[in-house]
Amino acid sequence: MTRLLIHLRRYSVYRGLTDLYARSPLARVLIVCIVPLLWIIGTTVAPLAQMVLVSFYDSFPVREGEAARWTLANYASFFERPLYLTAFMRSFVFATVVTLLTLLVVFPIAYYIAKVAPRGRRTRLLLLVIAPFWVSEIIRSFAWIVMLANRGAVNSFFSFIGMPGTPVELLYNNFSLTIGVIYLTSLYMLLPLYAALEKIDDNVLEAAANLGAPAWRRFLRIVLPLSRDGVVAGCSLVFLLVIGLYAMPQLLGGPGNTLFATTIGQIFAKAGASWPQGSAFSIILTGAALAYVGLFVAIFQRRGRGRA
Amino acid sequence: MTFKPTRRTVLTGMGIAGVAGLCAPGLIRPARAASGELNIWAYDGFITDAFRRRFEDETGIRLNIRTVTDQGEQFNLMAAEDGKFSADIVTCAGHRFYQFIDAGFLAPIDRAKLGNWNRIEDEYASASWVSRSGEQWGVPLVVVSTGLLYNTEEIEAPESWDVMFNEANAGRTAYQIQDFFQIAMNYLGYDGSAASYMNTPDVAQRAVDATRDFLIEHKHMVRRYYEAATEIQQMMVTGDVALAQAGSGPSSQLIIDGFPAAYTIPREGGLAYAYGFNITKDAANMENAYTFLNALLADAENGAEIVRSTGLSSTIKGTEALLTDQEKEALALSAEERSRLSWVDVETAPFIFDLIDKAAEEIRAA
Incomplete structure (x- = not known):
């Protein structure tokens, strides 16, 4: 394990990440959370947001050359x-x-x-x-x-x-x-x-x-x-x-x-x-x-x- | 010489792989288009294994078949694909294909490329539900009728749709709401085709509302509203229903398999429509699509195979001569029963189906 870490230190990306991790507690939280956050946004929030958007459309899919019309109907x-x-x-x-x-x-x-x-x-x-x-x-x-x-x-x-x-x-x-x-x-x-x-x-x-x-x-x-x-x-x-x-x-x-x-x-x-x-x-x-x-x-x- | 990866080569490789991954959808589609393939969405049994093998061996074109069960399913998938359709051929019902055309999903048939068009029975080749806006939009493949399927050991041969609303049969009936709705309209004395309501939408709405209320009133008698056509076979076999509005295909298959059932068109009438193969707009494998359709129409044996796998009547000339007596009997309707069938009117379909679809939601939710 130690050898692996020593090996990884040779790479600038890894060094950059570890330096950032050591910089502040906020940076640590950011690094740890970024992948799960992206996952949640991409797989849960984005489809839901798209559905919210579509729910206010007059019709969907919007036809070529036409602008989306908004409605509460x-x-x-x-x-x-x-x-x-x-x-x-x-x-x-x-x-x-x-x-x-x-x-x-x-x-x-x-x-x-x-x-x-x-x-x-x-x-x-x-x-x-x-x-x-x-x-x-x-x-x-x-x-x-x-x-x-x-x-x-x-x-x-x-x-x-x-x-x-x-x-x-x-x-x-x-x-x-x-x-x-x-x-x-x-x-x-x-x-x-x-x-x-x-x-x-x-x-x-x-x-x-x-x-x-x-x-x-x-x-x-x-x-x-x-x-x-x-x-x-x-x-x-x-x-x-x-x-x-x-x-x-x-x-x-x-x-x-x-x-x-x-x-x-x-x-x-x-x-x-x-x-x-x-x-x-x-x-x-x-x-x-x-x-x-x-x-x-x-x-x-x-x-x-x-x-x- | 040994290859020793450096950080630069690894990072470069990862970068190239990432870019290739992002470009994959754009790369794969042209590649599939040029690779001797054909992508088809079809109902179960519409492309038989035997035909598929023959076609692939003879032409070298590989068929990628996705089985679909519903018109709405195909429509929504195509809507989601936003003009870049993954299917080259889809299967549209004669009375629903106007929705696909109006949405810009289909390409008209180029008769110059379809040399075997004359292999289609004349009455179907020239039917109104193949044409729209002066163009022909698909190749009619099979003909379906909707009638009454019943267990002959439990129900005496019915002559009217009355049996579906007879309290003695409560809990033993099933139907597909949308398909049964027009039949119920006719049964109640309204015009199920809506041809006479074209200029009086308020009258049509009243007729639909009255039929909806009637079906809701009799909802307690229905064991199940089913969706996929073949579900009715399962419910008959498990003994959960004895009477059902059903398509001719599943009914014929059940009868051919020896189940004690019969299929009839009661005196108030039934519906008829067709399924066909339609080429999608800007299909990636357009030439392969025409090769496929020509091959399918070329031989009556293809039609007979479809009849055996679906229980539906084929539109290909000469098919009937290849069927056994038992198959003919299972498919056959008497002249009187045939006269009770009315074709779903493609011109009034958009108008009446909009009303029926809404009513169906309400019946289900009630």
């Missing part, structure tokens, strides 16, 4: 037709419910892996849980279709045991969509929860038990407050993922549960000058989702500080 169209608002509200309710259900389903799993399972097995258990996520969202959606279809595995089992009323309509409704989405997003809840739960000192839990606190009290007074950061991070991640889901609702959802992201997708998919309206709706959804999550995080952080 694309934003106004969201409020003009109540049906858009219906899909919008449906998305928020659905995302909130699915986020809470994911938390309920995943918390015990994360707790088991972080606190109950022997330390040597934790990595293997985590790998087991993560393994299905190596397969794409589309393939996992089709796996659910095979499971839940009228002639799928679940209905075949119902028929086999002679259950009356078969086949049960399990597919293309809220049930299939909720199950599929929980399956899809559970990893994003699991990892922050596991990280938070794993940090909780076992001695604190043992001390509480020795002092006579029953399991439910230990959970409510120690585990839950100390895993708050994991819960907030997991819920924020899952909510933001669900609110923008497109492919899985298309495959597992039905006519009664069209989400706003699907509506936006349909607007973009139209052959014609529909991009400005699609962009405006995307900005509305992004802004509202970030505000919703921001409010959620602020409330939990304030509550956390209040208790501390």
